[in-house]
Amino acid sequence: MAENAGSPAPEPILKIKDLSIAYRSGAGDVRAVRHVDLTLHRGEVVGLAGESGCGKSTLAYGSVRLLRPPAVITGGSVSYHGRRVETDGVDVLAASPEQLRRLRWREIAIVFQSAMNSLNPVLRVRDQMLDALGAHLALTREQRHDRVVELIEMVGIPRTRLASYPHELSGGMRQRVMIAMALAAEPEVVIMDEPTTALDVVVQREILAEIFALKDRLGFSVLFITHDLSLLLEIADRVVIMYAGRAVESGTREQIHVRSSHPYTRGLLTSFPRLRGPRVKLTGIPGSPPDLRGALTGCPFVPRCRFSTDACATIDMALTPVEPAHVSACPFVSAERLDASPASAPAPAPVAALARESSGAVVLEAADLRKSYRLARGVAVEAVAGVSFELRRGKITALVGESGSGKTTVARLLAGQEQRSGGEIRLDGKVIDPASRRGFRSYKETVQMVFQDPFASLNPLHTVRYHLTRALKLHGRDGAELDGLLDQVRLSPPEQYRDAYPHELSGGQRQRVAIARALAAAPRVLLADEPVSMLDVSIRLEMLDLIEELRARLDLAVLYITHDIASARYFADEILVMHGGEIVERGPAEALTQAPSHDYTRLLIASAPDPDAFGRQLRAGRRTAP
Template structure:
């Protein structure tokens, strides 16, 4: 993708402990175009959140980025010094975390948290920063009077809107959203997703949307990537994802959630457990759970072109 806004190439992240190094992200590569929504899905523990934190370099010890590059607008974020890194956070790349209650400071009023972000990155005075905070609240459907509230005085949906507003404070080109609707009920989830879609259309930012809910991604994403055992195993346009999913793990995920059209549909789970990240198997990480596995699955599978912009890492797909 020649005009990619974000280009991640061969990115690996390890958590180092007494039992050894657990490779949570293993040679991951993908791209996000300007204004695009790339959905990243996978089960808990597959490395989604680690990947999300690695891109803006928000990981803390014992996590270590061991290889790869993360280019935003052509600049490798992994090579920036602290000063330059701070200059692009929130102005070019921002993040909405999974739990807004944990992301917001519980002992600071909402207005002070908005003002801190805005003043740190722009140098505006407090009065002007609070004016900007009121504008942002209005943008996401929060009464500006709520700027005097503490996070615990807000509903879950309002806290998530506040976190989204803070992420958009400096109008970044890319917003990473790490399961931003997981803690919300389905009604609030729908409202937040509609808000995100409307804001993206209005402001033009790209989104890396991370979740375990494929059905949600099919509605909101332009492209979908599936992650398993620290690796991306399939990428495809969202419009054709349901009909042409190729990787056995992806098909297993799609078969595990119910359809609203067929009351008699039988749901099937995926037997077995994810691979160890400390002592991963040679070759395909899904082979031990896959009904199609053969001897050559002990070797790392190549990505096979299924259709234009659709690739899957599986020996049997290309057979």
């Protein structure tokens, strides 16, 4: 039914017309949403995708007027046509606070991204749910208690967990509680803002299956916001792509997947390494989105577009039909032209990783590495339980696992940032203790670690120059080599970046500075802890390509830690799959991903978003769901 192939005229339930939203600021208003049309039909799943800052969340929250100043709605209309409201719909932009209060949650519910922050940490789950029900529905005490039990079991949580506090629940369970609360009043529209982004892939898959089973049963419509286009291509009926505050392309799942005709959509599509099919070189979208202050004339994507012409500077960005139900803001480029273009439709050129010789000498070895943490009351938790592997020069080894699997701890033990509780670390065959005070600095000449979050790993008060010259001097090099370092990580021209503060740089640029700092030690081993997970999807591949280039040029041994097995396949020579503190499977990247032998690896691969499968598993799973 979600395919709505049978229903001849789908009824619109939420109509957004020409909506514009701006954030007022003294330095020029940031016009985050510009003249966007979006219609959600009954029972439909519409996906909203784009890079961060493209306006997708602003559009969704603005359409129910949940944004707080300095955000203001500057134009357009939003109307809601639910079964339980007047026949001609509710004009959301003209509604009084009281009307809106009745509309929100009862008619239009929202599932927020961060379930931890949306739940009150000092209230038990039962009390929070009772509160929410009491605030919106006229029910007796008994009815409310019954409803809470009914809701929590509906999302697959045993009723005994109602007495738990939020911190006693796993991330997945917390998100289920949020979903249960959102569905409590049987809303007709549910807005989901990255509901699974903070979760591990396996849990993400479970929750999505849950959402779809509920959707089929209760018949609500979903506006699903995510930066993960490959996920949308699995679950959404229709996909709207946003860029710089505008909708640039919209079409059905199949149309976007196979015949997308806007270069930006293609860029997003080629930002995700695939788990199936040939291993090909991908490009992502170099550059970053434009500044949204003031009026943008013409197409905002021009600086990043490979197909830009002079005419692009003046087009009005109106969506023009490409085929039935498929519109695009780019009148110059067709799907055929994009297909023919080698960089966007990746030619089966093998990734450099495939063609590598495998004679790298072992640099760093971990033998039966262990780390346990002591909790309160003398209970010890073994985060790393006997892990052995070796890193070879010129090779990229990927350590794949979900959060809590101990993969980051392994990197920190190898870097000497933490004291191990058992096992050996060997550098060039000699047993060493990286965490010892005496050997630490000389060890750092060989082994450097890059941290996950470039927004946290650079001191906000120091310039790029300070960060890099300090690192150079500490390793006995001349501070003047600064420009060379910036050049190595492709931050050119150097004079533009030398004296910048971290807050003046984009996430990708910061991560490049962080990598440059690691390179200042001229290391032989680079430990990269989720180096791209905090970056926008469009520039992740750029960053991986940089690491790959450095590996080739400097003959680095790289440990790439990630939760994303598809990127490990794209990028690494060898994959180690970690689960519960142990390595459960290891092997050459291609062999391991194509023919996994351990159950956990299979689960991991099956859970990864796969647009080529068109959500087959999810939709198949739906039929068997209760």
